[in-house]
Amino acid sequence: MAQGANPRPRRWSKGAVISLVICLFIAGVSRLPNLGAALTADEVWMLAGSVGHGRDIGLFWKRDVVQTALISPTDLKTARPVQEIWTNNVEFHPPLHSQLLRLWRELIGGSGQKARAYSMAWSFVTIGMIFAALRLQFNSLVATCAALILALSPLQSHLSTEVRSYPMVIAFMSIAAWLVVRIETLGVTRWQVWSLGLLCLPMMLSHYFASGPCLAIAIWGLWRLRGRMRLNFLMAVAVAAGLFLTLWVPFAWRDVSELDGNEFLISHDPMKRFQAIANLGLLKKKTAACSSAAKDQGGQAARKLGHAVSGDLAVSSR
Numbered sequence: 108m109a110q111g112a113n114p115r116p117r118r119w120s121k122g123a124v125i126s127l128v129i130c131l132f133i134a135g136v137s138r139l140p141n142l143g144a145a146l147t148a149d150e151v152w153m154l155a156g157s158v159g160h161g162r163d164i165g166l167f168w169k170r171d172v173v174q175t176a177l178i179s180p181t182d183l184k185t186a187r188p189v190q191e192i193w194t195n196n197v198e199f200h201p202p203l204h205s206q207l208l209r210l211w212r213e214l215i216g217g218s219g220q221k222a223r224a225y226s227m228a229w230s231f232v233t234i235g236m237i238f239a240a241l242r243l244q245f246n247s248l249v250a251t252c253a254a255l256i257l258a259l260s261p262l263q264s265h266l267s268t269e270v271r272s273y274p275m276v277i278a279f280m281s282i283a284a285w286l287v288v289r290i291e292t293l294g295v296t297r298w299q300v301w302s303l304g305l306l307c308l309p310m311m312l313s314h315y316f317a318s319g320p321c322l323a324i325a326i327w328g329l330w331r332l333r334g335r336m337r338l339n340f341l342m343a344v345a346v347a348a349g350l351f352l353t354l355w356v357p358f359a360w361r362d363v364s365e366l367d368g369n370e371f372l373i374s375h376d377p378m379k380r381f382q383a384i385a386n387l388g389l390l391k392k393k394t395a396a397c398s399s400a401a402k403d404q405g406g407q408a409a410r411k412l413g414h415a416v417s418g419d420l421a422v423s424s425r
Contacts, residue, residue, distance in 0.1 A: 119242075120247065122247060123242060123247040123250070126238075126247060126250070126251040126254075127234075127235060127238050127250075127251075127254065130234060130238065130251065130254035130255055130257075130258050131231055131234060131235070131258070133255065133258045133259065134230065134231065134234055134257070134258035134259075134264075135227070135231075137258060137259055137264050138227050138230070138264050138267060138268050141223070141264060141265065141268035142220045142223045142224065142227070142268055143220060146219050146270070147269070149269075149271065150219070150222075150223075150269060150270040150271070151180075151181060153204070153205065153208070153270045153271060153272070154180075154181035154208075154219070154222060154270055155180040155181050156192065156195075156196045156200065156202075156205040156208075157181075157186075157192065157205045157206075157208040157209040157212060157222075158180070158181060158182065158183060158185065158186035158187065158192075158209065159186055159187025159188070159191045159192050159195040159196075160180040160181070160185075160186075160187070160195065161192075161195055161196045161200075161205065162195050162196070182217070183212060183213070183217040186209070189206060189209055189210070192205050192206050192209060193206070193358070194358060200272065200314075201272075201311065201312045201313060201314060201315065201355060201359075202312065202355070202358075203272075203275075203309060203312035203313050204271075204272035204275050204276075204313055204314070207225075207275070208222060208225055208270070211225040212225075219270070222270045223268045223269065223270055225270070226267055226268060226269060226270060226271065226273075226274040226275070227267055227268055227274075229267070229274040229275045229277070229278040230257075230263065230266075230267030230268075230274050230277075230278070232278040232281070232282075233257065233267075233274070233277050233278045233281045234254050234257050234258060236278070236281035236282050236284065236285045237250075237253055237254060237257060237281050237284070237285075238250045238251070238253070238254045239285050240281070240284050240285040240287075240288040240289075241253050241288075243285075243288050243289060243292045243293070244288045244291075244292060272313050272314045273314065273316075275313050275314075276310055276313035276314040276316065276317050279306060279309055279310045279313060279317070280310065280317070280320050282306060283303060283306050283310070283320065283324055286299055286302060286303045286306070287303065287324075287327065290303075290331075291331075295332065295336050297336070297339055300328070300332065300336050300339050300340040300343060301339060301340075301342075301343045302343075303324060303328070303340065303343070304324075304328070304339075304340050304341075304342070304343025304344040304346070304347060305343050305346065305347050306324075306347075307321040307324060307325075307344060307347040307348070307351075308346075308347035308350055308351055311347075311351050311355075312351065312354075312355060324344075325344055328340040328341070328344070329341075
């Protein structure tokens with residue numbers, strides 16, 4: 108275990124700083140063209156969640172024609188108070204992304220481009236933390252190569268300019284990776300193990316996909332830490348888990364109980380569970396059997412809504 112420090116340089120050289128700045132600049136240039144594209148249906152949903160209308164957006168999906176005369180579900184002018192986002196967020200999604208996105212839009216602006224810039228900012232955090240972790244574990248050259256891959260990857264460029272929670276949760280994971288590498292190379296300290304354990308809370312409040320990395324962090328701490336440091340780490344994880352269970356799980360269970368086809372999750376009757384799973388299978392078959400015309404019509408409606416909301420956001424941000 109890294110109880111004893113490995114002699115790695117703590118200070119950043121000028122070359123390392125310049126390399127990171129160049130990588131971030133390249134990342135920004137590669138992502139800028141994606142900021143002006145029309146919003147997708149999922150992005151509109153996330154924007155609605157940031158103003159407290161995430162649970163109301165379904166009313167708009169059910170309309171055959173996009174009625175722009177109605178109150179926009181993504182406009183900051185009709186936004187609910189920030190504290191209500193916790194209970195009126197996008198269904199079955201943790202609320203942290205929507206709340207932080209709301210603050211970003213209040214400070215920077217309400218347009219779709221500026222909302223996408225929020226995700227892009229988190230991608231810069233990811234690049235910076237991965238660079239810092241690999242510089243400690245290997246050297247600046249390896250860190251620069253990894254940062255350039257993240258900066259130029261078409262997939263990373265696309266995901267980091269969507270109004271989704273993925274860039275934020277990946278950034279939290281990269282911070283966790285940096286903490287792990289720092290403990291392994293420079294030695295363990297109390298603030299590091301507490302920071303690593305508590306980091307599980309914002310990760311889980313960003314996206315449920317973080318459950319896997321949080322489990323991996325817990326296993327690593329049990330395996331690699333010793334003595335009081337292991338105890339401190341377990342206390343930090345317990346605090347994070349307790350806060351998550353108290354602050355969010357009741358609302359998450361409410362969302363589960365309101366989802367269609369969720370009987371197999373909430374029913375104690377084995378036959379009802381079996382029937383619910385069978386119904387989900389039939390639903391998938393019916394969905395797969397939809398005609399191409401119906402799919403095209405649905406895609407056109409979603410694109411219309413994205414363009415309409417993009418126009419509303421552009422006007423409201425002026």
